[in-house]
Amino acid sequence: MLTITDLRKSFPSPEAGGRPVEIVSVAHFALGAGEQVALRGESGSGKTTFLNLIAGLLAADSGRIEFDGTNLVALGEAARDRLRAERMGYIFQTFNLLQGFTVLENVVLGMSFGGGRVDRAHARSLLERVGLGSRLQHFPRQLSTGQQQRVAVARALANRPRLVLADEPTGNLDRRRGQEALALIREACAEAGAALLLVSHDPEVLGQFSPVRDFTELNRPAAPSAT
Amino acid sequence: MTLPLILYRSLRQHALSTLVTAGSIALAVGLLMVVWMVKDQSQRAFVETSTGFDAVLGARGSRLQLVLNAIFHLEASPGNITAADFEQIRRHPAVKAAIPLAVGDNYRGYRIVGTVESLFTQVEYARGRRYAVQPGGRVFAGAAHEALVGSFAAERLGLRVGDTFQPYHGLVFDPSHQHEEIYTVVGILEPTNTPADRVLWIPLAGIQNMKGHDPKFATDLSAVLLQLRTPQAGFMLDMMYNRQGNRLTFAYPVGAIIADLFGKIGWFDRVLALVAYLVAFVAAGSVLASIYASMSARRRDLAILRALGARRHTLFAAVVTEAAVIGALGAVAGFIVYGALLTGVARIIRAQTGVAIDVLAWHPVLWVAPLAMIALCALGGIIPALKAYRVPVAETLAPTS
Numbered sequence: 001m002l003t004i005t006d007l008r009k010s011f012p013s014p015e016a017g018g019r020p021v022e023i024v025s026v027a028h029f030a031l032g033a034g035e036q037v038a039l040r041g042e043s044g045s046g047k048t049t050f051l052n053l054i055a056g057l058l059a060a061d062s063g064r065i066e067f068d069g070t071n072l073v074a075l076g077e078a079a080r081d082r083l084r085a086e087r088m089g090y091i092f093q094t095f096n097l098l099q100g101f102t103v104l105e106n107v108v109l110g111m112s113f114g115g116g117r118v119d120r121a122h123a124r125s126l127l128e129r130v131g132l133g134s135r136l137q138h139f140p141r142q143l144s145t146g147q148q149q150r151v152a153v154a155r156a157l158a159n160r161p162r163l164v165l166a167d168e169p170t171g172n173l174d175r176r177r178g179q180e181a182l183a184l185i186r187e188a189c190a191e192a193g194a195a196l197l198l199v200s201h202d203p204e205v206l207g208q209f210s211p212v213r214d215f216t217e218l219n220r221p222a223a224p225s226a227t
Numbered sequence: 228m229t230l231p232l233i234l235y236r237s238l239r240q241h242a243l244s245t246l247v248t249a250g251s252i253a254l255a256v257g258l259l260m261v262v263w264m265v266k267d268q269s270q271r272a273f274v275e276t277s278t279g280f281d282a283v284l285g286a287r288g289s290r291l292q293l294v295l296n297a298i299f300h301l302e303a304s305p306g307n308i309t310a311a312d313f314e315q316i317r318r319h320p321a322v323k324a325a326i327p328l329a330v331g332d333n334y335r336g337y338r339i340v341g342t343v344e345s346l347f348t349q350v351e352y353a354r355g356r357r358y359a360v361q362p363g364g365r366v367f368a369g370a371a372h373e374a375l376v377g378s379f380a381a382e383r384l385g386l387r388v389g390d391t392f393q394p395y396h397g398l399v400f401d402p403s404h405q406h407e408e409i410y411t412v413v414g415i416l417e418p419t420n421t422p423a424d425r426v427l428w429i430p431l432a433g434i435q436n437m438k439g440h441d442p443k444f445a446t447d448l449s450a451v452l453l454q455l456r457t458p459q460a461g462f463m464l465d466m467m468y469n470r471q472g473n474r475l476t477f478a479y480p481v482g483a484i485i486a487d488l489f490g491k492i493g494w495f496d497r498v499l500a501l502v503a504y505l506v507a508f509v510a511a512g513s514v515l516a517s518i519y520a521s522m523s524a525r526r527r528d529l530a531i532l533r534a535l536g537a538r539r540h541t542l543f544a545a546v547v548t549e550a551a552v553i554g555a556l557g558a559v560a561g562f563i564v565y566g567a568l569l570t571g572v573a574r575i576i577r578a579q580t581g582v583a584i585d586v587l588a589w590h591p592v593l594w595v596a597p598l599a600m601i602a603l604c605a606l607g608g609i610i611p612a613l614k615a616y617r618v619p620v621a622e623t624l625a626p627t628s
Contacts, residue, residue, distance in 0.1 A: 052621040057534060078538055085536020096531045096624055100240035105232060112229040113536030155535075 001195055002031040002054070002163060007063035007073075009053055022221035023049050026063075029218060033162065036186060036196040040206050041215030047199040050219065051165045054197070055090055056080025068162060086114035089156030089194065091185065093168035095148045097140040103127060103151050104136040110158030126154040129191075130184060146177040153185050157192050164189050166198040170205055182208060233532070233545050234552055237525075244517040245553055248510075252557020255510035256600050257564025259503040263592040264565075265572055265584065266496045272420070272582040273299070273485050279352040280326075282461055282479035284308065284316050284468065285450040290478035291488055297328055297450035298481065299580060300338050300422045303398060304330055307447035308475060316451055321460030324350050326452040329434040334392050336400040337380040339427045341434030344368070347375065347416075350454070352423060364388045364414025370432040375414045379424035379581060386412050392427075396439055407438050420583030507600060510557065514550050515607035522614045529615050530623035543616040550608025551601050558597035565593075 005028055010020035023046045031037055041047040052058040054065055056072050059080075065072040068087065072080055084090075089110070097106050107123040127133055130150040132143075140148050149169065156164050166185060170178030182205055189196040198205075199215065206212045238245050285293040288305025295302040317325040329341035347358040347366045360366060360375065367373035376386050386392065390412045396404040410429060418424055435445045455461050461479040468477035478484055529542055566586065573584040 049621070055534070057621045057624075081533070081536050081538050084534075090534055092534075092624065094624075096527075096534065098236075098528050098531055100236045100528070101232075105236070109229070109232075109532070109535055112232075113532075113538070113541070118229070159536075 001033040001035075001068060002029075002197075003064070003066040004029040004054070005064040005066070007050075007053060007065060008061045009049060009058065010061055024053060024060075024219055025221040026050065026219055029213075031163070031195050031197055034190070034193055034195055036189065036209065037198070038206050038209035038212045039197070039199040039215040039218070040201065040212055041199060041219075042201050045215055046219050046221065047215050048167050050215070051090075051167050051197070051199060054163075055088055055165055056084050082114070085112075086116070086159060087162045089159065089161040089164040091149075091152050091156045091164065091166040091169045093171040095140075095145075095152045095172070097148055097151055097155075099140050102137050102139055103132060103143070106140070106151055107155045107158050110155035111160075114159050116159070122160075123154070123158055126157055126188075127151070129188065130154045145172055146181065149173060149177075149181045150184060153181070153188055157188055157194065160192065161194050163195045163197065166196065168200050168202070169198065170200070170202065175204065178202075178205065179208075230541070230545055230548065234549050237545070237549055238552065241517070241521055244521065245556070248513050248517045248553050249557040249560060251513050252510040252554055252600060252604065253560035253564050255503070255507040256558050256561025256597055257568055258506055259596045259600075260561065260565045260592055261568045261572060262496075262499045262503045263596070264569060264588070264590055265576070266499070267590060267592075268584045268588060269576060269582060270489050272584065273489070274482060275353055279350070279354065279356075279454075280452045280481055281455045281458075282453040282464065282477060282481060283450050284312070284453060284475060284477050287474055287476050290476055290484050293450060293476055293478045294481055294484050295488075296330065297452055298422070300330075300340065300426055301580065304449040305476070307444060307449060308451070310446040310448070312475060313448055313451055316453065316464075319464070321456050321463060322453055323456050324452075324454040326350060327431055327448045328450045328452065329431055329447070330398065330449045331434060331440070332394040332396055332406065332437060333398055333400055334394050334427055335384060337384060337425060337427055338398060339374075339394050339429055339434065341429055341431040343431055346452075347428075352419065352421065356419070358419065358423070359417040360414040361417055364412075367413055367428065367430050370430050370436075372408055372410045372433065373413045373429065374410045375416060375428040376412055377416050377424040377426045377428070377581070378418040379577065380427055381412075381415045383578075386415070388412055388414060394427075394437065396437075408433070418583075420581075422581035425581040507603065511554075511600070511603040511607040514553050514604045515610055518546060518550055518553075518608060518611040519614070522611050525615070526618055526623055529618045530620045533618065533620040534624060539616045542618070543612045546612035546615045547605050547608040550611075551605035554601040554604025555597075557604070558600050561597060561600070 004026055007024060007026045008022060009024040010022045012018050013021040039047060049058065053060050060073045063073055104123055107127060108118055108120060112118055127136060130153055132147060132150055135143060169185060170181050173181055200206055283293050283297045286306030286308055292302050292305050296304045313327050316322055326342060326346045330338060332339040344366050351357050367375050391409050393409055394406045395401060396406060464477050465479050468475045532542060569586050573586055577583055
């Protein structure tokens with residue numbers, strides 16, 4: 001379902017005098033439909049950039065990101081946006097909920113930008129699934145951090161995605177809530193038939209996954225040149 | 228449904244700035260429409276008021292002063308003319324009707340004008356319109372101490388048929404200069420929405436023979452209102468009085484003199500319009516400023532929407548539409564401002580000149596101004612919309628790991 005080949009991404013770096021420094025260089029990575037894989041990596045190792053490239057939030061410099069038979073690298077920004085809106089879900093470490101929108105509206109927005117129709121009943125059922133059926137009209141600020149993360153999970157699944165990307169999804173939660181959230185993400189993805197690609201540096205999170213891939217082995221960016 | 232939801236939530240989230248901005252737009256739209264309507268309607272009302280008479284004959288002086296004094300009951304008379312002058316013009320074959328007027332007294336600030344009964348019985352005061360007396364009243368008779376009171380003056384002074392009053396000397400109310408004569412109100416005029424509504428009409432002889440006035444000038448008049456048989460007659464009389472004579476002024480044509488007045492005070496309209504335009508631009512600028520100022524706070528929300536798959540042009544459209552919606556809210560509220568302001572202004576104009584302005588009258592400015600304001604606001608939304616368009620998603624959203 002997802003095959004990555006020779007993916008490269010560089011950013012201009014002030015430390016390098018404005019010259020581009022390679023952050024991501026992944027020779028090969030593959031994820032099957034419905035598969036759940038965790039990537040281990042320290043902060044600053046380029047994990048988030050890697051997820052952003054897969055999500056189409058960033059444009060790659062070169063390589064291929066083959067997702068459901070479409071090479072994202074060859075697509076323009078609008079097409080990548082559409083693909084993401086229709087077939088991907090994204091769970092952020094900081095939840096990134098829209099504070100001015102209700103819980104239900106946050107989830108509804110998760111299915112609003114694809115080509116399909118907005119299914120409020122589906123949004124409600126997702127929120128019931130994550131235990132927030134009685135909080136539909138609450139605003140994010142009225143919820144605990146654990147509840148906010150559950151809204152983020154429901155939103156990521158709102159568009160019935162083929163792939164869910166999760167970037168340190170338990171980073172802002174305590175141990176118990178983190179484990180609950182992780183279990184919920186895994187279960188919900190499995191129930192929805194979505195593949196899950198999770199990145200984390202937390203051993204407790206990674207301990208619950210199999211397989212766990214080491215991102216530092218996967219990602220081999222070129223060292224900045226001296227000149 | 229997505230765009231309306233985003234708009235609704237954004238407006239709710241920034242409710243205070245939305246209200247303040249919409250309020251300033253309401254003021255701008257209301258002011259713009261009021262300036263336009265007052266200008267248009269007062270001009271029309273003044274011109275319509277002057278359609279009943281073709282010319283005014285009076286003492287040598289300004290034609291405009293003569294017209295304002297004799298038809299609009301404003302300003303002082305430039306001087307008197309003799310009974311012989313009146314007779315001469317009255318008998319002139321080119322003159323269809325000649326109505327003598329004598330002014331110089333007031334009752335509590337409302338002008339008392341001496342004239343003849345035929346003004347109310349035989350003459351059209353404006354094209355197709357004649358004076359009418361309210362039921363239970365009548366026109367004053369001959370030289371009696373009787374008065375026919377204009378509707379606005381009667382209402383303000385609380386005068387009814389059968390009431391009496393003592394005139395005061397001069398055109399400006401001075402309680403220490405009261406005449407001895409007592410006048411009885413015998414009729415109230417139906418409203419005409421003209422300056423005549425502000426006048427207390429008495430027989431010509433009443434003003435001429437009022438005690439305290441100089442008996443030497445007892446037959447003098449302030450002016451004569453004239454209806455002519457043909458337009459050519461006006462040019463002939465203009466030649467006779469204004470070019471060949473040097474004692475009297477023949478103000479003709481009245482409509483052109485009033486139009487000339489509006490031409491002279493046109494700068495005032497332009498200044499008012501300029502102020503209104505400036506207010507409109509400032510209001511549109513405030514839309515730009517308020518949305519632009521909130522862009523830093525919205526940056527994260529915009530990035531989240533992008534991460535959910537919203538296209539750049541969707542967010543651009545959302546911000547421009549939000550600006551237009553604020554403009555539309557302001558434009559709708561502008562009609563309330565317009566109604567309140569115009570009602571107040573119309574009252575002042577009516578009290579000062581007797582000219583009535585129709586608050587409910589229609590004019591294209593009533594749709595042009597709100598639509599132009601909405602378009603201007605949408606235009607003002609483009610700059611913050613460009614900022615929304617350029618929000619870098621990955622950079623804004625997540626700490627890199």
